[in-house]
Structures are given as structure tokens and as C-alpha cells.
Amino acid sequence: MKRITELDGSIRFFSYSAVGGYEERRGPLGEKFDYCDDSDKFGQKTWELSEAEMGRISLNIALSKAKLSHEEIDILVAGDLQNQCVSSSLGLSGFGIPYIGVYGACSTCTESLMVLSSFMNSNKEIKYGAAITTSHNSAAERQFRTPIEYGGQRTPSAQWTATAAGSFILGREGNVAIKEYMPGKIIDGATSDGSNMGAAMSFSAADSILSYFAETSYPISHFDYIITGDLGKTGSNLLCDILKKEKPGIEKFHIDCGMLLYDFEKKDVHSGASGCGTSASVLSTHFLPLLESGELKRVLFLSTGALMSPSSLLQGENIYGIAPLIFLENINL
């Protein structure tokens, strides 16, 4: 089985943006967000529409930064956590751009960048395409667990779903290229505990990382970081335990977006950030600027998704994880 697709380096990050809410602005990356709405509402009357509007704003900002009109974008690839991914379809409907909806739970950011790369590699006439990922704390909590107004107690392994959107316009110019991509496998997370997604996803992250190094000849030190999406403390510890055992030393390169978005002193987020907006906004506010500036040269980036629904959990099914991977490089260094 050949999992990795190599690209020629011509698919690059042309522009990107991050939009967040109140907690995201208060976090350590807060100043790097392009726009935050402290009400988390983005002028809308429901949390679901707030998320849709956040995604729309995020794409508009990425377009503005790129000095591009929406008519210059040939394809959108997007996804979110709402049932039937309506945040993406409602929020992006007004752009009139051909659309591919993806569902990968919190792996959406990497998945959408991978699918978009594939479309752009398959058709060299596509000059620009965009990948958009959103999650909203209040929309997600009431859908997956309980409405936030209920004030339910959360376990230590629980994570805080980010109110965040990340939009990425890929083009043929820029410093940072997507060099390779590798889809993830659906891996049994060995738990049905909806408050411990990090644990459930850690096995899929381990599978993807170890498979990647098994299929390639790169030494681990080829990369500055191996970045996971939203494993949080619990999941990151589990992942590092597996990596230490299977390929000692590799765990030192691991860093998790779910540990970077919030200030653990200021805000009790328990195990860390989660939601597909986590890896999307941390890629946009933190890792891409570091790659652009040359502080980082090469990273492996794996958003991590927990494949389950409230019904599947109530019916006693395990949570399955998935961790697609992309290899990002500043090719002008």
C-alpha cells in the first residue's frame, strides 16, 4: 500500500486567516488572530449561524490579504462539526464558488488542505483554491454534549471546543509549499467516552506518524516539529508513550495545537483545546508565520479527528480516530 502522495512543490500557501471568539482572543495567540468577536456571536441570532458567519468572515479576510476577488478562486473545500456540515454550506453559499464538502471531525483542516492539493495537482489550470475549517464552542457543546447554559461539570480529560475558523488560499506562489500528503486510517480509539477524545485520537496519530516514517527514508530530524491537532494533555501523553516505545526519540519533536491555543492559567480548559478550528487557527496564527519567516523549515502537520456521533456514543460504539498528514516546507530557505 502506497499512502503518501508527493507533490512537486508548486502548491503553496498564498494567503491565510484566523478568526476567533472571546477565549481565543485571551489566549497566547490572541493578537495573531485577524479578527475576534468577544460576543462569539458574529452578529447572528443562533450559535449555528454564528459559526457559519465566522467562516464567511475568515474567507473574506484571506481574500483581502491576498488582494483576490472571490471570482478568482476556482474551488472551495470545507468542513465543520455541525450535523450535515451546515456551517460550511450556509456560510460559504454566498461566494458562488464550486464546493467540495468534507467530513473528518477535528481532522478537517488537514483533510481539506489535502483534498484541495489533490484537486490543484490534478488540474494545473486551477490557480487558486481555498480550504476553510470552522468550529464553535456553543454550537458544538449543545450538539455533542449539553448546552453551555446547563453548566454541566466537565471531567479532567475533557477539552474546550474552540470558537475558531481558519481559511487557507492555496496558489502557485509563496514560500511555504505542501510537499506531501497522506490520508489517515480509521483507527479504533478503544473508548466510548465522549469526554476523552484526546485518548481516542492518540492511536490514529501514532499510526499516521509511524507509518509515515516507515514509508519514507527521512530521519526524524528532517522536521522541526511533528504537530498534532487537538490531542490535549491526555492524548498527547498517550501519543508520546506510544512513540517512545515504537520509535524512541521521536516524541521530542511532538507538539500539539490543543496545548497552544489557550492560557492554562487564565482559563480552565481542562485537557486543552479541541474542535477542528483548533488546528486550523493555530496553523494560521502560529506555524505558518514561523514557516514563512524561516524560523521553521519543515514540519509534519496532522489534524486529529474523533469519528463518532452523539447517537453512536449513546448506542455504545467506540470512538474512532483519524489523522491525515501533510508535510509543509519553506522552499525558499
Added chain:
Amino acid sequence: MKRITELDGSIRFFSYSAVGGYEERRGPLGEKFDYCDDSDKFGQKTWELSEAEMGRISLNIALSKAKLSHEEIDILVAGDLQNQCVSSSLGLSGFGIPYIGVYGACSTCTESLMVLSSFMNSNKEIKYGAAITTSHNSAAERQFRTPIEYGGQRTPSAQWTATAAGSFILGREGNVAIKEYMPGKIIDGATSDGSNMGAAMSFSAADSILSYFAETSYPISHFDYIITGDLGKTGSNLLCDILKKEKPGIEKFHIDCGMLLYDFEKKDVHSGASGCGTSASVLSTHFLPLLESGELKRVLFLSTGALMSPSSLLQGENIYGIAPLIFLENINL
């Protein structure tokens, strides 16, 4: 904007299968299904797991017909209508094949074939990939409307969600090639009536068909049929009204999978079949065999999706349609 991607004809249908339930066996295509379970349960204890198992069986049958092991498949692209697409992730988890989850509502069959083609075109080392689509009447009705046990009255424009799965193994050999693909745009369906999906989707089908002929130089007669997914009677009539006005004569080439799956005399399906299993199973049982045998040479195939969720409908949002398109040709004629 360049919407159409042209392929070199090397991506072909290598094997395919269709699995259904009681009503599907009783329909005019019943004998062409590879397997039907009259209980609609596929040995499972919940409708949700029944759908997952139906998808698993369907891929296994396609593998058997191709004399391939699951280890020879490099990538799966799949989707369904269940919240968070758990039918696909649970049903396909056991294969251990790298996985791309898509969400396009009832446009999933065409969307997944398009995404798979893009991955295979982008990486010529992928010898085989599979696209899987499922929908289940009882799982969908209780999620989107009311449990079937409730016995609610249905309106004349309502459709019958198919209990059906279609699996397609694409390879580099076979008579029928995917020649082109074109993603759909998200088009406002101008209704929020969850019992009239056909109407909501008709505008997106019209947009895709008219855009396709505007971008290409093919005469309409280049194709034997222009096939839509599940517009049903109401949606097909609306589509033909639009086509008659915008490009007279083209409406004569239109045929809808939602009108072919059930016998309207035997079973009161109201406006016709719906659900993403409709176009998947009708492609597998009807159109692909006709293309293979040479009775058809070229068709345009557009599964049609209604982008909405029960929450978005309750919140008064319109239903948006999407209609990705693929051009299929028997290249050995």
C-alpha cells in the same frame, strides 16, 4: 473560473456493487442488486449499524467481483447522511484502508467518485481506490423527520429514502472511464420545506448542467443521457421547466435515478426515491452495465444533494442544493 477537470481516460470503473433492502429488491432494478436484505437490518441491532454493515457488505462484494484483496486498495472515499457520517466510519473501519470522508448529502456518490478520481489522477501509483455511498430509510427518517414507527403522513412532494449502498472500485483497466469532473456550486433552493428536497435541488442541477455546456463545446447529442440523482417527480419537472427555457431541447436528454429505483404502482413512494444510496445503486445496477455493454456510450451523471440539517430547517434556513457532475464514457466503443 475553470470548473471542469479533464482526465486522460485512464481512470476506469474496475468493479462495482449495489446492496439494498426490501423495497429495493421489489423495485424494477431489484434483480440487478448484488445483495438485498428483506429485513433492512443486515443482522444488526440498530438502523444506524444496519446502514454501516450494508456499506461494509457492499465494498466486500465489489472486492470479490474484482478478485481483489482489501490490501490492494490504496484509498477509500465515502460518505452518508448520518450525523457526523458515522455509517461510513463505523462500517469501513475494519478494512484498514486510508480514508477520506466527504459530505455532500445526496450528491455523495458523484462527489466521492470525483474526489477519488482527483486523488488517483494526482498520484499515478495508486492502482485501485474505492468510493462508497450509503443511505438507510429507517436511519434517515428518524434523524431528519420522524421515526417510521410514528407513521406520519407524507406530502406528495416527499420522497422515499432508499435503503441502498453502492461501492465503486476505480482502477486503470475497464471499459468505462471518468473523462471529466466538475464540482457543484451551493445554490439556494428557495424553500425551507424538508418534504420537498427535489424542488430545492432542481436549481443546482440546472446550474451545473447549463454551466457544463457553457464551458464545453459539446453538442447536447454528444451524450445519451443527462442523469440526475434524486430529484423525483417534483424536482425533475422543475428542472425540465428551467432547461426548456434556458437551452431548449436539452430536457429531452434528462433522466432521474429517483424515478427508476421503485415501481410506482407497487409502492407509494410519492415523488420518487431519494437518499444518496439512490444514485449510487442506480449507477451500479443500471447505468454502468448499460455503458459496459455498449448500449450507452456517454452520459453526464450528477448526483444531487440537499444541504441542510434538521436544526437549520427548524431555525428557518433555506435548503441549499449542490450537483457535482462527472462525464462517463465507454472508451472501447
